[in-house]
Amino acid sequence: MTVPGTAVAGESGAAPAAALRRIKDEARNGPGDLATAAQHARGKLTARERIGLLLDEGSFTEVEPLRRHRATGFGLEGRRPYTDGVVTGWGTVHGRTVFVYAHDFRIFGGALGEAHAEKIHKIMDMALAAGAPLVSLNDGAGARIQEGVTALAGYGGIFLRNTRASGMIPQISVILGPCAGGAAYSPALTDFVFMIRETSQMFLTGPDVVQAVTGERVTHDALGGADTHAGTSGVAHFAFDDEQSCLEEVRYLLSLLPANNRELPPAAPPDDSATRRCEALTDLVPADGNQPYDMRAVIEEIVDGGEFLEIQERWAGNIICALSRLDGQVVGIVANQPLALAGVLDIHASEKAARFVQFCDAFNIPLITLVDVPGFLPGVEQEHGGIIRHGAKLLYAYCNATVPRVSVVLRKAYGGAYIVMESRSVGADLCYAWPTNEIAVMGAEGAANVVFRKRIAASGDPDATRAALVKEYRAELMHPYHAAERGLVDDVIDPADTRAVLISSLAMLRAKHTDLPVRKHGNPPV
Helix, strand or coil: CCCCCCCCCCCCCHHHHHHHHHHHHHHHHCCCHHHHHHHHHCCCCCHHHHHHHHCCCCCCEEECCCCCCCCCCCCHHHCCCHHHHEEEEEEEECCEEEEEEEECCCCHHHCECHHHHHHHHHHHHHHHHHCCCEEEEECCCCECHHHCHHHHHHHHHHHHHHHHHCCCCCEEEEECCEEEHHHHHHHHHCCEEEEECCCCEEECCCHHHHHHHHCCCCCHHHHHEHHHHHHHHCCCCEEECCHHHHHHHHHHHHHCCCCCCCCCCCCCCCCCCCCCCCCCHHHHCCCCCCCCCCHHHHHHHHCHHHCEEEECCCCCCCEEEEEEEECCEEEEEEEECCCCHHHCECHHHHHHHHHHHHHHHHCCCCEEEEEEECCECCCHHHHHCCHHHHHHHHHHHHHHCCCCEEEEEEEEEEHHHHHHCCCHHHCCCEEEECCCCEEECCCHHHHHHHHCHHHHHHCCCHHHHHHHHHHHHHHHHCCCCHHHHCCCCCEECCHHHHHHHHHHHHHHHCCCCCCCCCCCCCCCCC
16 A cells, blocks of 8 residues: 555656645645535634734744544544644744644544644643743634543643643633633633633533533523633633634734743833823822722823733723833733722732732733722621632732832722732832822721720710821821831832833843742742
8 A cells, every 4th residue: 555645666756746735735724615614604713714813924834734643443543634633833923933733623623632632742842942932722622532531641741731831931822612621721721811702612511511410501601601701700811702803912912921931021112201201190090099090091101102901801800910011111010990899909809910920920021010909808708718818829929029029009008908019028129109108007097996996985076086086197107208207118209200210110120130049839828
């Protein structure tokens, strides 16, 4: 028997070359027009169309396009398509190398078998060895049942590589179809998860199993759709209406990230003056600490061109995490959001910010923290849900971070939440405050009720006495310069100078180097 594409005696070199072209065309075209039309009818692009949108035009180099499975039984021996249902390789995004793998739902429903898994393992190993980001385009039906436990072992190899690459290279998961069962754990191990409304779902057990076990009826989207994971579970960082805009945003995110943990984030030519005064900040932030405002407007006023990429925008809205640029340099921003729950820290906000701080620290992205926090959210639900443990995650992340760290207190900074939100005592390199700052153990009203409880109770006019003592406490311990007098902040600055002060501070800290204690790893709260 002659293997297709091999030369035989007396045959010219043109025939094998032509056979190779036919085989390559078959691998590229996949199962044919009908399967492609069915994919499009579902509102989804093919694997190669997705790669074409993600990477710079003409930059993709495929790896193992001729790979086929070797399984037998259940009719598999008669169905051995090239690629085995996953397209792998590398290309460029904005001229920088990126590795990618994309499930081809047209072949075995994108299900993972032995050969399929080995292709993914190889491209993950190549990405780590080359020190370049890895993007997975997920659209698969889980493990290939016909191949049995071998398929499950393939997932184990993916999870192991996700974990080994964590903090070494950026890993981005884009969910473009089903991602169920064990397959959902790989995206959860990566740095960022993108999803598409109505076409992508992630869950460990589907609606049928949920109904059989619990009696609950739920749709695929309600259980694990894009809006569910972007707004309720926090599993997804971004949700989009279509694949084109989603993949364009992936490209933008990659433009803000270094290739690996040994490099600095890519700088861009600044298009905004480093000394620009931000006069609007005075009007954006009310002096009255009880009046809310939108912290996004503050960030927009400070950063280059008012442009920033918010992470997990719809989950834990009381804290903002964003990537942006200051004077062309990438920065990570953590900021309380007074529009949501007055900007308090709670379980979800602590988890969200902690993960973001750890990511920025892993990839050499300086951190800016904008503080306006009245404390941790009180309540039985929070305490029983483990707010102590979850709040400690953010504390641990900040204490462990070695990148340049600058904080600005805009208004409130009360109690333990003040300590956790990048105070001097947990290692911030520079701490600034606006003249509207209130840095204290608690608000003046609460403090006066505790400190002067007996005097208020014994007074003939408790309300008047309380008001006078609140005023006294505020004047003594909560005036704008109290923290500066004690060295807890480095300077009290004009809000209009915030942008210039941050840029000059980060420029000074650019060559910062900090050595952590030698250890295998820490044991952060989980």
